[in-house]
Amino acid sequence: MEMKPRPDLSIVIPVYNEEAALPALVDRLRSFMDRLSPLDAEIILADDHSSDRSTELLKDICRSDTRFRYARLAKNSGSHVAILAGLAQARGECSVFLAADLQDPPELILQMLDLWRSGHHVVWAVREERAGISKADLFLANTFYRLLNLLGEVNLPPRGSDFALLDRKLVDALLKSAGSHPSVGGEIARLGFSSAKITYTKEKRAAGGSKWTLKKKLTAFADAFVSFSYAPLRAMSYLGMLFSLLGFMYALVVAVLRLRTRTPVQGWSSLIVVVLVLGGVQMMMLGVLGEYLWRTLEAARQRPIYFLEDTSEVDTTAADKQPQQVGRRFGT
Numbered sequence: 001m002e003m004k005p006r007p008d009l010s011i012v013i014p015v016y017n018e019e020a021a022l023p024a025l026v027d028r029l030r031s032f033m034d035r036l037s038p039l040d041a042e043i044i045l046a047d048d049h050s051s052d053r054s055t056e057l058l059k060d061i062c063r064s065d066t067r068f069r070y071a072r073l074a075k076n077s078g079s080h081v082a083i084l085a086g087l088a089q090a091r092g093e094c095s096v097f098l099a100a101d102l103q104d105p106p107e108l109i110l111q112m113l114d115l116w117r118s119g120h121h122v123v124w125a126v127r128e129e130r131a132g133i134s135k136a137d138l139f140l141a142n143t144f145y146r147l148l149n150l151l152g153e154v155n156l157p158p159r160g161s162d163f164a165l166l167d168r169k170l171v172d173a174l175l176k177s178a179g180s181h182p183s184v185g186g187e188i189a190r191l192g193f194s195s196a197k198i199t200y201t202k203e204k205r206a207a208g209g210s211k212w213t214l215k216k217k218l219t220a221f222a223d224a225f226v227s228f229s230y231a232p233l234r235a236m237s238y239l240g241m242l243f244s245l246l247g248f249m250y251a252l253v254v255a256v257l258r259l260r261t262r263t264p265v266q267g268w269s270s271l272i273v274v275v276l277v278l279g280g281v282q283m284m285m286l287g288v289l290g291e292y293l294w295r296t297l298e299a300a301r302q303r304p305i306y307f308l309e310d311t312s313e314v315d316t317t318a319a320d321k322q323p324q325q326v327g328r329r330f331g332t
Contacts, residue, residue, distance in 0.1 A: 009041040009113070010092030011106070014082035015058065016048040018100045022057045025100055026068075032106045033067060039113075045100075046086035047072040048079065049309070062312040070312035078216065079162075080184045081306050087171050089311070096165045097184070098125075103202045104163040111198055112165040121170045121193035125163035128199040140217070148224055151231035154189040157197055161185060167193070180298040180305055183224040190228065226291050233292065236285045243278060 011029070015022070033041055045058050045068060055072060062070045071089050073082060083097045094116050098104040104125065112123040145156055162185065166174070170193050178187050225232065 005040070007042045007092045008039040008094070009036070009109070010087075010090030010095040011041065011043045011109070012046060012083055012086030012090055012095055012097040013043065013100050014046045014048055014079045014086065014097070015050060015054055015100045016076065016079065016082070017050045017052045017054055019050075019053040019057055021101050022054060022061070025102055026061055028102060029106055030065070032109070035107075035110070041067065042090070042092065043068045044086040044089050045070050046082040046089075048082040049073050049076040059312065068312075070310075071308050072310040074307040074309040077306050078219075080182050080220075083184050084175065084178055084182060085306050085308065087166075088175055090171065093168050094165055095168075095171050096163075098163045103204065105200065105203065108163075108198065108200055109165065115196045115198070116165055116167065118196075119194065120196040121167040122188060122195035123165040124157050124161045124195060124197040125165075126157040126161050126197045126199050127202045144221060144224075148186070148228065152186070152225065152229035154186045154228045156185055156189050161197075164188065169193070178305075179227050179295070180301075180303075181223040181227065181295055182305070183220065183227055186224050186228045222291060226295055232288045236288060239281060239285070243281065 013025075018025070029043060033043075045061070047055055047058055047070065049072065058070045058072075062068045069089065071085060073085055079099075086097065087095055094113070096109055096112065098106065108125055112125065115123045148154065149156055164185075166188065170188070170191060173191055173193075174184075174187055177191070178184075
């Protein structure tokens with residue numbers, strides 16, 4: 001079977017329970033793609049194992065418009081894994097990933113393409129302002145990126161970005177090197193390709209509600225720090241040295257007082273407090289070590305981080321080549 005020509009652009013959109021937003025999303029994408037002419041584009045809708053009617057709607061969209069392609073993950077794995085699954089299906093000379101809730105305006109891709117043509121391998125769309133988000137969530141998001149840039153070994157946009165354009169070379173490198181608990185932005189920044197950025201205002205959701213629960217936020221926070229920062233391990237070493245020094249100093253004080261006064265130093269309550277504090281610190285250190293060890297074990301197993309349950313792949317030749325391109329860790 002003859003392989004179809006590689007499109008100029010692939011747009012990857014992770015979808016999870018977005019049945020309310022999909023009609024508006026598709027209408028806006030179709031309008032945008034009409035403006036792209038003469039560029040050839042495809043849209044990959046990566047279904048993160050939705051439990052609502054999103055799956056049915058996505059299949060109908062792909063049947064009615066061949067520019068849309070569909071891939072469904074075998075289980076809910078998070079938006080970062082869904083993005084990687086979509087990028088593994090993408091065939092474009094460059095790829096863009098953005099959210100399905102229309103908070104990221106697809107029209108911005110035209111400016112991103114101009115920067116890509118000028119020679120940049122990554123074009124970040126940086127959130128200058130965010131509409132429809134509480135001050136608490138905004139503060140937590142900004143703090144997360146500041147801490148990751150300060151303590152980690154990556155350099156991300158200070159206000160964060162979950163909307164970016166990637167060159168084909170970078171997509172191939174990303175799929176080969178992403179970790180077992182990927183944080184897509186950090187993985188891209190870690191590769192070190194030349195980058196540029198544009199700013200935009202993140203819009204309110206078109207419909208539905210955010211799927212980012214507190215549990216998912218905490219998991220993403222832990223994944224990013226364990227993957228790109230050794231600061232927790234260094235902090236453990238420094239804490240260990242500090243408490244050892246304090247312990248030796250306290251032992252010296254006890255010995256001096258005992259020799260001078262000939263009476264034992266009183267302080268059962270203070271001793272118990274010290275024991276409890278040290279015990280708590282030690283348990284915390286064990287927990288941090290456990291996070292690193294667990295991810296090391298996951299990486300050593302070399303299991304695929306996802307499998308595709310269903311796909312609307314029309315180019316079987318290209319689909320058959322994907323496993324060799326992305327390596328055994330990515331299941332298709």
